[in-house]
Amino acid sequence: MAKRTFSIGGVHPADSKISRGCKLEYLPIPPTVYIALSQHIGAPAKPVVTVGDKVKVGQVLAEPGGFMSAYIHSSVSGTVKSIGPRKDLSGNNQMVVEIAVEGDEWMENIDRGDTLVTDIPDDPKAIIEKIKLGGVVGLGGATFPTHVKLSPPPGKVCEMLIINGCECEPYLTSDFRTLLEKGEQVVIGTAIIKKALGVAKATIAIEDNKLEAIEHIQKVVNEFKSKGPEYSGIEVLSLMKKYPEGGEKQLIDAVMHRQVKSGGLPIDVGAVVDNVCTALAVYEAVQKNKPLIDNSVTVTGECFPKQANLIVRVGTPLNYVIDYLGGVPEAAAKVISGGPMMGKSIANLEAATMKGTGGLLFLTREQTKRMPESNCIRCGKCAEACPMGLEPFLLNRLAKAGDTDALEANAVQDCIMCGCCLYSCPAGIPLLDIISQARGQVMGIMRARTAAAKAAAEAAKAAAEAAKPKSE
Amino acid sequence: MDKILVSPNPHIHSATTTKVLMRDVVIALLPAVIVSVVFYGWKELLVLAVSVLSCLAIEYLITRYCMKKASTIGDWSAAVTGVLLALNLPPTTPWWVVFLGALVAIGVAKMTFGGLGQNIFNPALVGRVFLLISFPTYMTHWEIPQGLFGVDAISGATPLGAIKEGLMQGASVPDLMASHGYTYSQMLFANIGGSAGEACAIAILVGFIYLVARKVIKPWITLSILGTVAAVSCIFWLANPAQFTDPLFNLLTGGLLLGSCFMATDYVTSPMSIKGGIIFGIGIGFITLMIRYFGSYPEGVSFAILIMNSTVPLLNNWFHQKKYGRA
Numbered sequence: 001m002a003k004r005t006f007s008i009g010g011v012h013p014a015d016s017k018i019s020r021g022c023k024l025e026y027l028p029i030p031p032t033v034y035i036a037l038s039q040h041i042g043a044p045a046k047p048v049v050t051v052g053d054k055v056k057v058g059q060v061l062a063e064p065g066g067f068m069s070a071y072i073h074s075s076v077s078g079t080v081k082s083i084g085p086r087k088d089l090s091g092n093n094q095m096v097v098e099i100a101v102e103g104d105e106w107m108e109n110i111d112r113g114d115t116l117v118t119d120i121p122d123d124p125k126a127i128i129e130k131i132k133l134g135g136v137v138g139l140g141g142a143t144f145p146t147h148v149k150l151s152p153p154p155g156k157v158c159e160m161l162i163i164n165g166c167e168c169e170p171y172l173t174s175d176f177r178t179l180l181e182k183g184e185q186v187v188i189g190t191a192i193i194k195k196a197l198g199v200a201k202a203t204i205a206i207e208d209n210k211l212e213a214i215e216h217i218q219k220v221v222n223e224f225k226s227k228g229p230e231y232s233g234i235e236v237l238s239l240m241k242k243y244p245e246g247g248e249k250q251l252i253d254a255v256m257h258r259q260v261k262s263g264g265l266p267i268d269v270g271a272v273v274d275n276v277c278t279a280l281a282v283y284e285a286v287q288k289n290k291p292l293i294d295n296s297v298t299v300t301g302e303c304f305p306k307q308a309n310l311i312v313r314v315g316t317p318l319n320y321v322i323d324y325l326g327g328v329p330e331a332a333a334k335v336i337s338g339g340p341m342m343g344k345s346i347a348n349l350e351a352a353t354m355k356g357t358g359g360l361l362f363l364t365r366e367q368t369k370r371m372p373e374s375n376c377i378r379c380g381k382c383a384e385a386c387p388m389g390l391e392p393f394l395l396n397r398l399a400k401a402g403d404t405d406a407l408e409a410n411a412v413q414d415c416i417m418c419g420c421c422l423y424s425c426p427a428g429i430p431l432l433d434i435i436s437q438a439r440g441q442v443m444g445i446m447r448a449r450t451a452a453a454k455a456a457a458e459a460a461k462a463a464a465e466a467a468k469p470k471s472e
Numbered sequence: 473m474d475k476i477l478v479s480p481n482p483h484i485h486s487a488t489t490t491k492v493l494m495r496d497v498v499i500a501l502l503p504a505v506i507v508s509v510v511f512y513g514w515k516e517l518l519v520l521a522v523s524v525l526s527c528l529a530i531e532y533l534i535t536r537y538c539m540k541k542a543s544t545i546g547d548w549s550a551a552v553t554g555v556l557l558a559l560n561l562p563p564t565t566p567w568w569v570v571f572l573g574a575l576v577a578i579g580v581a582k583m584t585f586g587g588l589g590q591n592i593f594n595p596a597l598v599g600r601v602f603l604l605i606s607f608p609t610y611m612t613h614w615e616i617p618q619g620l621f622g623v624d625a626i627s628g629a630t631p632l633g634a635i636k637e638g639l640m641q642g643a644s645v646p647d648l649m650a651s652h653g654y655t656y657s658q659m660l661f662a663n664i665g666g667s668a669g670e671a672c673a674i675a676i677l678v679g680f681i682y683l684v685a686r687k688v689i690k691p692w693i694t695l696s697i698l699g700t701v702a703a704v705s706c707i708f709w710l711a712n713p714a715q716f717t718d719p720l721f722n723l724l725t726g727g728l729l730l731g732s733c734f735m736a737t738d739y740v741t742s743p744m745s746i747k748g749g750i751i752f753g754i755g756i757g758f759i760t761l762m763i764r765y766f767g768s769y770p771e772g773v774s775f776a777i778l779i780m781n782s783t784v785p786l787l788n789n790w791f792h793q794k795k796y797g798r799a
Contacts (some may be wrong), residue, residue, distance in 0.1 A: 008796050013484060055783070170484070249796060259797040334477040340484040347478045361483075368483045374547065377591035379492055380744035389795035411795055419482030427489045427589070434482050 002242030003208065007257075008249035009387040010242040011420045013341065015209055016170040021299040021309035026175045026311050027324060029104060033076050033315030034086055034096040034228035034352040035061060040137040041144050042068030042077055047097060053080045058107035061097050071135035071143040073316075074096075075293040075313035076431075089318070089344065089351035096352070099315070109289045115289035116184055116199045120195050120230045127196040127286055134285025135355075140164055140246065140275030141338065143356040146282065149274070150196045152267045159270030161202040162255050163190050163279050165217070166239065166246035168207060169339025172359045174296035175276050177205065177309045179213035183220045189279030191230040192286050197272060202234045203255050204276070207241045221328050243341060244418040248273045250387050262414050277358075292355055293317040297321065301362030303331040314470055316350045321360065322349065333365035341419045371428030374426050382431055392421035392431040399438035404445055412439045413446060491590075494548035496688045500679035501555050501734065507675040508668035512563035516668050522567045524554030526574035536585045551590045552783075553577055556596035556734060557667025560727065560774070561603070562611065569610050573599040576614035593781045594741045599730075604774070610762050635717060636770040644714035654721075669730045684740045689737045693749040697732040698723060700757025708765065717764060728760065731773035739780045748787035755780045 038044035045062035049055060055074040062072040077103040085093035106112060132147035150436050152158055163186070167175040179186060186204075194202045195370070206214045217236050224231040239254055241244055251259050251273055258269040266273055274282075277296060284290040292314070299308045299321060306325045308374045318335075322328055328335070328349070336343040338359050346360075382392035390411055412435060421431040508516050531550040535543045546552075557577055561570060577599030585591040604611045631654050638648040669676070674753070683689045701722050708716040722728065736742060736756055743749045756776045763772025 008794065011486070013486070068483075121643060216554070247673045253796070261797045262795075264797070333475075334479075334483060336483055341482045343481060343483065344477045345481075345483065347476065349476070363483060363695075365477070368477065368479075369485070371485060371489060374490060374544070375587055377493075377739050378494065378744060379739040381488075383744060383793055387796065388734070389793050389798075391744070411798065414796065414798075417481070423482045423484065424486050424488070425495055426488050428485075432482065436480065 002031070003321070004237065004254055005240040005242050006245060006254040006387060008054075008253075008389045009385050009420060010244065010250070011385050011423055012241070013170050013243055013423065016243070016302075016340075017176070017209070018171070019171050019309055020173045020176055020460055022173070022177070022307050022309045024174075024181050024296060024309050024311055027313070027316065027321060029076055029101055029313055030316045030320040031101055032081070032317070033099050033101065033313060034317065035072060035075060035099065035315035036088065036352070036354055037062050037072060037074065037095040037097065039143060039314070039354040039356065040070045041142060042066060044068070044095060045069055045072045047083050047095075048082050049074075049083075051080050051082055052385050054078070055080060055099060056105045056107050058110050058293060064145075066412060068145060068148055070137050070147075071133060071291065072289040073135050073293050074099060075315050076101045078102040087348050087351060089346045089348055091347045096315075107289075111288040111290070116188065118188055118224070118227050119186070120192050120228065121286065124198060130286045130289075131282055133291070133420055134281070134289075136278065136281045136285050137292065137355055138275060138451055139274075139277035139281060139295060139356060139358065140248075141342070141358065142248075143355060145355075146274065149272060150193065152197075152272075156267045156270050157270060158197045158199045158267060160256060160272075161190070161194050161197055161199050162203060162251055162271055162273045163193075163204040164232070164246055164248075164251055164273055165204055165206040165210070165213065165276040166251060167210070168241070168243045168246040168342055169343070169359075171361050172298045172302050172339045174209050174298045174309050174358055176213055176289045178277055178280055178296055179210070180216055183213075183216050184224075185283040186276050186279045187217065187220045187224055187231070187234065188287065190234055191228075192222075192282050193272075193274060193279060194233070195230050199240070199272075200233045203237050203352050204234065205237045205245075205251060205255055207245055208238045209241045211238075228404035244416070244420070244459075247387060247416055247418060249416065262411065292400055295351075295353075295355055295357065297353065297357055298359040298361075299325055300359065301329075301332065302367070303329045303364050304362040305329060310351050312357070314355055318346065318349050318360065321353070329362060331364045332362040334363045334368045336361040336363065341423065342417065349456065370430070373429055374427045376401065376429060378429055379426060380427060381424045382421040385424040387418060387420060388414045388416060390415060392425075392435060395435045395438065396429060396431050399434045402444055405437075407438050408442050408446065412442050415439050475657065483518040490547050490549070494552050495690055496683065496686050497552045497734070498548060498555060500682045500688075501552075503675035503678045504559055504669050504672065504730070505555060507672040508559065508563070511671045514666055516558075516563040518567060519561055519563055519565055519570055519668065520555065520558040522570040523558035523561075523574055524551055526571045527551065527554035527557070530575055530578040531583065531587075534579060539587075540585070542623075544587055547588060550578060553582065553595045553599075556669075557599045559730060560596060560667050563668045565603075565610050569603060569607055572606075573603045576602040589740050590714070591740055592644075593611070593778055593785070594735050597735055597778055597781075601774050601778060605657050630726065630770065631721070632764060633770040636764075639715065645717055646713065649721075667727055667730070670725070670727045671704040673724050673729050676729045676733055680729075683733075683737075689739075690746065691751065692746050693737050693742055693753045694732045696750045696753025697736055697757045697760075698728070700704050700754045701728060701761055702762050704758060709759075722761065722764070726764065727773050731777055732756070735773075736777050736780075741784060743784050743787040745788070745791040745793050746789040748784075751791075752780050752784065752787055753785065 043066035047062045081098040088094040136146040138144040335346045375377040527550045577595040581595040617765035702719040705722040759776035760772040
């Protein structure tokens with residue numbers, strides 16, 4: 001039988017998961033942490049502490065700054081030294097809370113024991129509130145506030161919860177290690193999210209290059225079936241390894257054989273997708289009162305002497321992580337936050353980790369070399385690779401011609417920036433570089449058009465209102 | 473580490489480059505090249521050498537001195553054209569005719585459009601058709617292969633040419649097949665007069681399978697050409713076996729395999745979508761047969777491919793691949 005996978009496009013870069021054997025390990029607490037106020041999609045959080053305050057681990061530092069926002073907690077105990085701008089990994093200024101670490105004193109209500117808590121609260125609302133108070137955001141990369149995702153708008157019904165354990169990016173292994181070492185917590189987290197959504201079915205999807213994880217999770221799921229009705233209806237699904245399987249849209253296609261319409265959300269097709277690490281964070285927030293104050297980070301690369309999967313306190317300077325493992329290797333030319341396909345190259349190693357930091361990858365100049373660009377040979381490999389079914393060669397040409405109408409008609413706005421086109425182009429054409437610029441431009445035009453239409457509709461409505469008394 | 477590199481994603485690249493793809497095509501052509509040299513001897517070796525070296529030299533000179541940029545011969549595409557052109561010519565072609573073919577193929581059909589990727593028509597075929605029209609004597613002087621050490625060359629017509637001529641004189645197909653002694657095993661393994669590359673069907677199929685296995689090409693275009701030729705000639709043949717040749721004969725002769733495996737599948741001059749490719753292939757198969765059956769040339773593959781080359785921009789406009797989430 002052919003293995004399940006998503007139906008359009010995809011590429012097969014070498015796995016390179018050289019850190020897969022490295023057990024999760026707690027990184028020592030750094031002397032100073034820098035906790036950003038904007039670690040999620042949406043409005044930055046509003047600080048509730050002031051300089052000089054003594055804080056404990058798990059204490060709220062900032063409250064949500066809007067509907068789409070999240071709580072930020074202190075990941076250490078100590079004194080707030082400053083609240084102000086600091087350069088992030090791209091070199092842009094970001095508001096951060098600087099805390100000088102003193103000891104490791106936790107909030108009293110946090111359960112730091114290892115005992116598994118399998119009894120799940122009954123009230124979905126209470127669960128979602130706890131997730132919100134725990135500052136849980138999506139840890140698969142997008143850092144979407146989880147409590148928002150678990151509160152579907154009225155009229156939308158979730159039919160299936162998908163727990164994303166694909167980890168389709170080469171090199172990264174933190175999800176894999178989490179599945180292996182914290183599988184029970186992930187399964188309980190899955191059951192909690194399932195309960196919160198009121199959905200009968202959940203699928204934990206794992207790529208078949210992680211057979212140990214598939215077996216382990218299957219074993220845990222079978223064991224937990226007897227623990228309560230919340231634990232039934234959880235399935236483990238093995239998927240064929242193919243990048244970008246862990247992309248939300250691709251995963252829904254692979255698991256449910258449904259496709260999210262352009263501009264739509266997963267919930268439109270009855271799906272909610274959460275990462276395995278998010279499920280773990282949900283477990284800790286709901287069952288242990290432990291907010292999201294640390295996360296797992298793979299530190300890897302062939303040129304890096306010591307591979308590791310570390311559990312790192314949020315706000316730890318990248319330098320500190322790297323120095324702990326022996327410093328930046330001489331041969332490294334590029335340091336990437338995340339995987340090699342979608343990760344961001346780091347310009348500032350003094351920046352600190354955030355909730356969504358999943359990996360630090362070191363590549364040599366040779367490994368990350370871009371080929372000199374030559375003529376497009378019209379081989380169609382980019383179109384074959386595009387998981388959204390777009391035609392990058394065409395979008396590239398249209399972008400160079402500045403034809404935004406044609407770009408929109410050819411769905412440039414559907415691009416998910418996965419990098420498959422540039423990865424596969426034999427002529428070394430920087431397809432994604434050009435397409436992502438065009439995409440931004442077209443999305444701007446689309447937003448402006450929607451705003452203008454909305455304004456026009458409101459003006460018409462106001463005019464009609466104004467005309468009403470006269471006609472009476 | 474003295475400097476830190478910063479660039480947008482992705483940070484890694486597949487190892488498949490234009491050069492690798494083109495080199496794979498040359499490798500896939502090797503069985504046909506080796507067989508042709510074994511069958512036709514040093515004369516074929518000369519044709520191959522002149523063709524490949526001329527193509528490389530012409531592209532080098534044009535890129536360096538006319539276009540004033542870095543030479544592109546390192547991408548192996550000129551070599552592909554050179555080998556294909558040579559395999560499309562009779563082994564007896566004089567060296568200067570081969571050179572003129574290469575000049576037209578690279579100089580006119582490829583470089584005037586801007587080089588690799590920009591041309592509308594398959595360069596090797598343009599070269600071949602130019603020679604066919606300009607030097608019909610050389611281009612239709614076929615030789616029955618005598619092997620590497622053969623001395624006495626025997627001139628003869630190609631099977632398609634012989635049948636066409638015979639039909640015009642009123643003979644029937646089965647009689648002609650019998651009188652010329654054409655057998656299918658001969659066509660499959662060796663040597664029926666024709667272009668050097670047509671000598672052995674198996675050699676071409678081996679190369680085709682290599683290209684498909686290496687994922688250099690998709691098989692759809694080739695299969696749709698061969699399928700169309702088989703189906704359409706089957707209809708004609710069943711209707712009138714005395715007048716029309718049978719499907720197997722049509723598949724194995726007249727460079728159909730060489731054309732459908734190596735020339736119609738040229739990235740640059742074939743449609744990008746699978747659907748477009750299938751229609752492109754059907755067109756080639758149909759036009760080929762119409763020329764063979766009703767045209768004045770005995771063979772039609774080259775013309776059919778060139779005619780369908782011109783429809784590629786249209787086919788690319790009409791057929792797009794299925795987009796995610798857009799029914």
